[in-house]
Amino acid sequence: MSESERPIHVVGGGIAGLVAAITAAEGGAPVVLHEAGGRLGGRAVGSAERPWVNLGPHVVFTDGALVRWLRQQRIDVSMRGPMVRGLRMLDDRGTQFPIRQAVQLLPTVLRREAPVDETFGAWAGNAFGEATADLLCRLGGLITYHHDPGALSARFMWERYRRSFLSADRVRWISGGWLSLVDALAARARTLGVHIELDDRVMPQTLPDAPTVIATKLSAAARVLDRGLSWPGARTALLDVATTSDRGWPAVIADVRSDLATCCMIERETAVDPDALGGKGGHLIQAQLGVAPDVGVAEGVARIEDGLDVGFPGWRDAIGWRRAQIVVDATGAVDPPGTTWRDRPSVVQGDDLFLAGDAVAAPGFLSEVSVNSAVDAARRALNARRGRAFAPGWPTVELTPERRLAVLAAVLPAASLNTTTAASADDVEPVDETGPGYRVEQRAGVTTATSITADDGGVRITRLASSRLPGIARAAVERLPVWRRPFRR
Amino acid sequence: MEDQVRAAQGGDPFAMDALLTELAPWVGRLCSSIALDKGDDAMQETFISVLKNLPTLREPAAFRGWVRRIAVREALRAATGDRAVAVADIPEVAVVPDFETAVDIRDTLTKLSPSRRAVLVLRYLEDLSEHEVAELLGTPEGTVKSGLHRARESFREQWREA
Numbered sequence: 097m098s099e100s101e102r103p104i105h106v107v108g109g110g111i112a113g114l115v116a117a118i119t120a121a122e123g124g125a126p127v128v129l130h131e132a133g134g135r136l137g138g139r140a141v142g143s144a145e146r147p148w149v150n151l152g153p154h155v156v157f158t159d160g161a162l163v164r165w166l167r168q169q170r171i172d173v174s175m176r177g178p179m180v181r182g183l184r185m186l187d188d189r190g191t192q193f194p195i196r197q198a199v200q201l202l203p204t205v206l207r208r209e210a211p212v213d214e215t216f217g218a219w220a221g222n223a224f225g226e227a228t229a230d231l232l233c234r235l236g237g238l239i240t241y242h243h244d245p246g247a248l249s250a251r252f253m254w255e256r257y258r259r260s261f262l263s264a265d266r267v268r269w270i271s272g273g274w275l276s277l278v279d280a281l282a283a284r285a286r287t288l289g290v291h292i293e294l295d296d297r298v299m300p301q302t303l304p305d306a307p308t309v310i311a312t313k314l315s316a317a318a319r320v321l322d323r324g325l326s327w328p329g330a331r332t333a334l335l336d337v338a339t340t341s342d343r344g345w346p347a348v349i350a351d352v353r354s355d356l357a358t359c360c361m362i363e364r365e366t367a368v369d370p371d372a373l374g375g376k377g378g379h380l381i382q383a384q385l386g387v388a389p390d391v392g393v394a395e396g397v398a399r400i401e402d403g404l405d406v407g408f409p410g411w412r413d414a415i416g417w418r419r420a421q422i423v424v425d426a427t428g429a430v431d432p433p434g435t436t437w438r439d440r441p442s443v444v445q446g447d448d449l450f451l452a453g454d455a456v457a458a459p460g461f462l463s464e465v466s467v468n469s470a471v472d473a474a475r476r477a478l479n480a481r482r483g484r485a486f487a488p489g490w491p492t493v494e495l496t497p498e499r500r501l502a503v504l505a506a507v508l509p510a511a512s513l514n515t516t517t518a519a520s521a522d523d524v525e526p527v528d529e530t531g532p533g534y535r536v537e538q539r540a541g542v543t544t545a546t547s548i549t550a551d552d553g554g555v556r557i558t559r560l561a562s563s564r565l566p567g568i569a570r571a572a573v574e575r576l577p578v579w580r581r582p583f584r585r
Numbered sequence: 586m587e588d589q590v591r592a593a594q595g596g597d598p599f600a601m602d603a604l605l606t607e608l609a610p611w612v613g614r615l616c617s618s619i620a621l622d623k624g625d626d627a628m629q630e631t632f633i634s635v636l637k638n639l640p641t642l643r644e645p646a647a648f649r650g651w652v653r654r655i656a657v658r659e660a661l662r663a664a665t666g667d668r669a670v671a672v673a674d675i676p677e678v679a680v681v682p683d684f685e686t687a688v689d690i691r692d693t694l695t696k697l698s699p700s701r702r703a704v705l706v707l708r709y710l711e712d713l714s715e716h717e718v719a720e721l722l723g724t725p726e727g728t729v730k731s732g733l734h735r736a737r738e739s740f741r742e743q744w745r746e747a
Binding site for chain 1: 629694
């Protein structure tokens with residue numbers, strides 16, 4: 097087999113695996129995708145009988161990595177929303193419009209930063225007072241699916257809180273469930289010639305000797321790679337109910353009653369997306385509640401049903417079908433105090449093996465972590481493949497981001513370079529989704545490029561700016577060397 | 586690749602950047618094998634020269650050969666530019682490493698002069714014919730041939746002694 101035919105392998109056919117396969121195929125490599133199950137989509141697809149019914153409530157953010165990536169790839173996925181009406185809060189006083197809570201939470205927007213080392217609960221208590229901190233911790237359940245959001249890192253929670261609650265207008269529902277997203281990704285992968293193998297479980301002894309992206313759950317990746325890989329996640333009770341009528345129910349209820357340290361979210365999916373039940377009529381209610389390790393399905397689901405009894409009166413008489421379950425580590429990584437996403441299992445695993453998924457070291461929110469890590473892993477696999485194409489064993493040298501900028505600065509018109517330092521990569525705007533690294537941009541005729549490199553505990557930031565001035569301005573600039581000539585002597 | 590070359594010829598910074606990504610592993614190995622420790626400087630100079638002179642390249646299909654020529658020139662310049670060690674002082678240990686099994690090709694390469702390294706790189710890494718190597722380096726074909734032959738002979742002898 098010649099080098100140009102040697103494929104990149106992707107293990108796992110969920111969102112991360114499909115994104116990695118598409119990215120690698122677009123980079124010019126033949127790609128083989130190995131999916132252990134009989135269908136693509138992983139956790140993005142519901143049960144075999146009702147694949148269009150997501151496993152619990154799913155949303156995307158229009159400013160997030162997934163939607164941006166889909167736009168870049170020109171992959172068309174139809175979305176609904178935002179949800180502007182029908183949001184209710186269920187607290188100890190009963191069901192109501194969330195006006196009091198909105199007023200209570202409004203001043204918190206002034207806080208932009210939160211520390212990594214403190215728990216969210218302790219930090220919010222100091223910053224906003226006990227009552228507001230209590231509410232914030234419970235609402236954290238909406239965005240983490242965790243049973244005790246107040247015990248997680250303050251920075252982790254605050255970033256997510258600010259992104260989701262302050263830009264609720266950017267929330268979208270994927271029309272027809274995430275099955276439509278999976279179908280669109282699979283179609284693109286096939287168009288790009290990705291070879292998809294279903295019912296193909298990769299074992300440690302069948303791991304290909306080629307650049308490979310492992311895009312499975314961490315526990316499965318640990319088995320394939322035969323090494324310890326783990327990170328805290330959430331344990332979540334899910335109740336999905338299809339009903340024959342809606343009886344004027346609200347669209348979303350956030351149950352924040354004080355017996356919980358978190359929030360039980362109950363969403364009537366069909367209020368936003370009439371196709372949520374596969375266009376078969378009826379109404380789909382999906383609820384999620386983060387539960388502690390010692391809570392079983394019956395107990396978790398009973399607590400969800402209690403919220404339904406208050407918020408969706410008469411729901412029990414209208415049940416078409418129901419599905420109750422507890423999922424573990426199915427809703428992405430959560431970062432405990434003292435850790436950030438950078439501390440999670442690394443994308444780079446050595447020997448040209450790379451990890452992708454929602455619990456590996458990449459920034460973002462829930463599924464965005466999968467997309468960011470998948471793009472990163474696929475790019476690294478492409479680089480590894482290019483590297484392998486040239487006789488191993490001979491000396492080689494890498495093109496560092498800084499040398500790359502030096503090259504561009506030497507050839508782009510009127511280019512300037514400057515270097516600054518910062519204490520931590522967290523303090524600078526990341527150059528791309530993966531933070532340190534390299535990025536080129538062009539705006540209004542000005543080309544800029546940035547590299548961020550680790551340096552003695554801090555980071556070094558090099559920026560290049562180059563501009564091609566139009567018309568008269570350029571002509572004037574081009575005459576400058578003539579005037580300067582006498583001064584050079 | 587050819588589309589990227591054309592776009593880069595037109596001054597598109599994204600195409601230039603993409604070319605760097607595409608070429609870096611190959612050019613890095615060429616430069617490092619010939620210029621050794623100065624490989625990173627040689628690679629940087631190669632890319633500056635490639636991008637600056639790109640508009641003069643008539644036929645994008647000839648791109649790789651053109652880049653190879655520039656890379657070898659810049660690597661030789663980087664390796665011999667520092668005259669602290671005269672080329673003549675580097676012992677001409679005529680050893681051709683067994684590229685299949687050599688544990689440390691780099692160690693073997695350090696014992697050769699930069700121009701001898703260039704011959705080996707072009708013949709064994711780039712798989713050029715003796716004629717093409719001679720043409721690229723501007724040396725008579727006989728010199729390339731005898732150099733490689735001597736190297737192989739003495740390698741076999743060393744192998745037998747060991």
